[in-house]
Amino acid sequence: MRYFSKIGNTKKIAEAIAEGAGVPAVSLTDEPLLTERAGVLFLGGAPYANIMAPVLRTYAERLSSEQMGNVTNGEEFFRQARPI
Numbered sequence: 001m002r003y004f005s006k007i008g009n010t011k012k013i014a015e016a017i018a019e020g021a022g023v024p025a026v027s028l029t030d031e032p033l034l035t036e037r038a039g040v041l042f043l044g045g046a047p048y049a050n051i052m053a054p055v056l057r058t059y060a061e062r063l064s065s066e067q068m069g070n071v072t073n074g075e076e077f078f079r080q081a082r083p084i
């Protein structure tokens, strides 16, 4: 579970998902690049002024297909998680 949260809402949800999945919730401010392989990567974030936070965009753009199976979008937290 990786997330970017400016004012704390995504952080709370990321921590709940991480607890359920039995994995750590790591903020992109602490780990700016994914350093391990993930079967499923939960990637959490929110829109600010109608755009994705630059730190989240940069992180997503740097992910490689070798590092992960599926990525789930943070906006899908509230619905059923599905691969994008």
Ligand SMILES: Cc1cc2nc3c(=O)[nH]c(=O)nc-3n(C[C@H](O)[C@H](O)[C@H](O)COP(=O)(O)O)c2cc1C
Binding pocket: 004, 005, 006, 007, 008, 009, 010, 011, 045, 046, 047, 048, 049, 050, 051
């Ligand atoms: C400066 C700012 C700009 C925002 N702009 C948008 C927006 O354009 N569209 C939207 O749906 N929500 C917008 N929001 C609402 C945030 O996406 C929402 O509060 C979200 O839960 C914040 O996540 P965070 O607590 O993890 O930072 C904005 C919030 C802030 C503080």
